[in-house]
Amino acid sequence: QLQASGGGLVQAGGSLRLSCAASGRTFGSYHVGWFRQAPGKEREFVGVVALNSNIYYADSVRGRFTVSRDNAKNTAYLQMNRLRPEDTAIYFCAAAPYQTSWAPHMTSKYDYWGQGTQVTVSS
Numbered sequence: 001q002l003q004a005s006g007g008g009l010v011q012a013g014g015s016l017r018l019s020c021a022a023s024g025r026t027f028g029s030y031h032v033g034w035f036r037q038a039p040g041k042e043r044e045f046v047g048v049v050a051l052n053s054n055i056y057y058a059d060s061v062r063g064r065f066t067v068s069r070d071n072a073k074n075t076a077y078l079q080m081n082r083l084r085p086e087d088t089a090i091y092f093c094a095a096a097p098y099q100t101s102w103a104p105h106m107t108s109k110y111d112y113w114g115q116g117t118q119v120t121v122s123s
Helices: none
Strands: 001-006 008-010 015-021 030-037 045-050 053-057 065-070 074-082 089-097 117-122
Touching: 001 089, 015 030, 015 089, 015 117, 030 065, 030 074, 045 065, 045 074, 053 065, 074 089
Parallel strands: 008 117
Antiparallel strands: 001 015, 015 074, 030 045, 030 089, 045 053, 065 074, 089 117
16 A cells, blocks of 8 residues: 655745655565646656666656655655646656566556645646
8 A cells, every 4th residue: 555645735946745655565676656647637657766776757857856765664755846837736656566568657557556645836
């Protein structure tokens, strides 16, 4: 089970830090990704910390967002800086097991999802 938290209302240019806590499984055995979904839009990839600690970001957030993980605490993080109104969405964390056909941006590759946390950025 994954539990995302840390969302809220922030002004443009501000920062938020989301957390994703895992229970019931070995966190270190999974890729941990972040996705977001704005009203009326499809869920989109934000970033991922892979099993080998490689990190990938969507172009729209690269340089502003930072993903990280602490396997000892079974927790992943999404640090969001210089937030923009277009970052407004529900943010989800997700976990994917090792797989040969790994594609971090594809929602279908992730087996476990958190419930989402709302991030609203005002202009």
